[in-house]
Amino acid sequence: xxxxxxxxxxxxxxxxxxxxxxxxxxxxxxxxxxxxxxxxxxxxxxxxxxxxxxxxxxxxxxxxxxxxxxxxxxxxxxxxxxxxxxxxxxxxxxxxxxxxxxxxxxxxxxxxxx
DNA sequence: CCATTGACTTAAG
DNA sequence: CCTTAAGCCAATG
Numbered sequence: 001x002x003x004x005x006x007x008x009x010x011x012x013x014x015x016x017x018x019x020x021x022x023x024x025x026x027x028x029x030x031x032x033x034x035x036x037x038x039x040x041x042x043x044x045x046x047x048x049x050x051x052x053x054x055x056x057x058x059x060x061x062x063x064x065x066x067x068x069x070x071x072x073x074x075x076x077x078x079x080x081x082x083x084x085x086x087x088x089x090x091x092x093x094x095x096x097x098x099x100x101x102x103x104x105x106x107x108x109x110x111x112x113x114x
Numbered sequence: 115c116c117a118t119t120g121a122c123t124t125a126a127g
Numbered sequence: 128c129c130t131t132a133a134g135c136c137a138a139t140g
Contacts, residue, residue: 010137030123033135039123040135046121047137053121065122067128072121 010036014048015055017108021062024090025106026098028066035108050075061085068101 017032029045038044045063052058053075061082065071073082073096083093092099 028123029121033122038135041137042122042124042135043120044122044136049121060121063121066124070121075121 010038010041010044011048011051014045015052015058017112018049018052018058018060018063020108020112021059021106024104026062026064026068026086026091026101026104027106027108029063030066031107031109032063035112046072059085064098068098068105070096070098 013036014032017027017035021027029042029049030039032045033039033042036045049058049060049063049072053060053072054077060072061070061076063072070082070086070093073079076082083096086093086098091104098104
């Protein structure tokens with residue numbers, strides 16, 4: 001593996017933000033990227049999630065795309081787990097998409113901006 | 115080293 | 128919200 005810390009910092013930041021997402025809330029990749037100062041690198045957030053989805057400390061299931069669609073569910077060990085977890089926490093999900101998305105939306109650049 | 119891909123977003127129509 | 132186009136940057140081939 002890589003014993004040198006290089007670009008890991010960005011990933012760490014992503015994990016940190018995702019960990020701060022309160023239960024019953026979801027956010028978008030772009031919101032996280034924007035909070036980190038890279039509004040355009042939303043793909044990197046997804047890439048970071050790809051490395052973090054197995055980590056129990058990082059609730060990747062609370063991160064969806066901008067339309068509230070559970071785009072990452074297919075990358076989990078149990079794709080159905082994502083929807084289950086969200087529903088269990090109070091997020092209404094139907095057909096892999098968050099209903100009432102704006103109601104459950106949690107923007108780090110706003111909520112953590114205090 | 116260049117090309118392609120990817121858990122995305124934004125803008126314009 | 129749909130489509131098309133372009134931007135974004137790390138990882139992979």
